[in-house]
Amino acid sequence: MPQAKRILVACGTAIATSTVVAKAIEDALRERGIEVITRQCKASEVASMVEGMDLVVTTTPVPTNLGVPVIQTLAFLTGIGKEAVIEQIVKALNQK
Amino acid sequence: MAITLQAYLVPEALIFGMDAETSEEVIRNLCGKLMYAGYVRGAFVEGVLARERVQPTGLPLEGKYNAAIPHTDVDQVIKPGIAMATLARPVLFRNMVNPEKEVPVQLVFLLALDQPKSQIEMLQQVSHVLQNPELVEQLMHARNLFQVRETLRKA
Numbered sequence: 001m002p003q004a005k006r007i008l009v010a011c012g013t014a015i016a017t018s019t020v021v022a023k024a025i026e027d028a029l030r031e032r033g034i035e036v037i038t039r040q041c042k043a044s045e046v047a048s049m050v051e052g053m054d055l056v057v058t059t060t061p062v063p064t065n066l067g068v069p070v071i072q073t074l075a076f077l078t079g080i081g082k083e084a085v086i087e088q089i090v091k092a093l094n095q096k
Numbered sequence: 097m098a099i100t101l102q103a104y105l106v107p108e109a110l111i112f113g114m115d116a117e118t119s120e121e122v123i124r125n126l127c128g129k130l131m132y133a134g135y136v137r138g139a140f141v142e143g144v145l146a147r148e149r150v151q152p153t154g155l156p157l158e159g160k161y162n163a164a165i166p167h168t169d170v171d172q173v174i175k176p177g178i179a180m181a182t183l184a185r186p187v188l189f190r191n192m193v194n195p196e197k198e199v200p201v202q203l204v205f206l207l208a209l210d211q212p213k214s215q216i217e218m219l220q221q222v223s224h225v226l227q228n229p230e231l232v233e234q235l236m237h238a239r240n241l242f243q244v245r246e247t248l249r250k251a
Binding site for chain 1: 228
């Protein structure tokens with residue numbers, strides 16, 4: 001059993017948005033048989049929280065020179081382009 | 097059973113066809129209603145406005161109406177509640193994922209949360225509504241609390 005991948009989910013305040021996004025990512029990946037561990041943070045905390053993470057998914061701009069892939073998307077809130085983003089996440093996790 | 101969006105919706109903070117010029121006007125109006133209804137302290141509105149300036153919450157949706165979900169840190173919240181407004185004409189909010197872009201918004205959920213981790217079902221319900229153009233359309237045409245609750249129940 002491979003170790004679960006770790007995804008850092010960022011939004012503005014780490015109050016509402018990232019909670020929804022993190023849950024949606026977990027559910028979508030579980031449906032595909034992929035277990036992930038998510039952690040939430042504010043956009044301003046990403047740089048200090050990114051260590052040990054395989055991927056950053058954010059709903060708000062964050063630095064991109066983090067050393068791990070960054071996916072900026074509203075798909076988990078609005079539904080637009082959700083399938084494509086899930087594919088993108090799976091691909092990014094597989095490349096690690 | 098999870099506490100639902102319908103239960104968090106504050107009847108006194110529900111505005112249909114609000115005629116506003118700016119996002120600030122919309123936010124001030126809704127925060128005022130939440131304050132008078134005893135859900136947030138007076139400083140809540142400044143927190144929401146400050147957050148909206150730095151981290152906007154405009155969301156382009158799939159259907160013909162777009163939405164915004166202004167919210168902020170928990171400290172000025174007395175008890176959790178959600179205010180909602182439909183706007184008579186689109187008001188510009190900036191895009192959450194790309195703050196340089198503007199989104200013409202006609203549906204606003206203003207979230208006053210105190211325990212976001214335990215309010216996840218309710219937040220997911222907001223997101224389910226936004227992902228469903230039919231429900232958004234129904235909310236845009238709602239004219240009373242009953243119609244709003246009926247629509248949210250389907251999310």
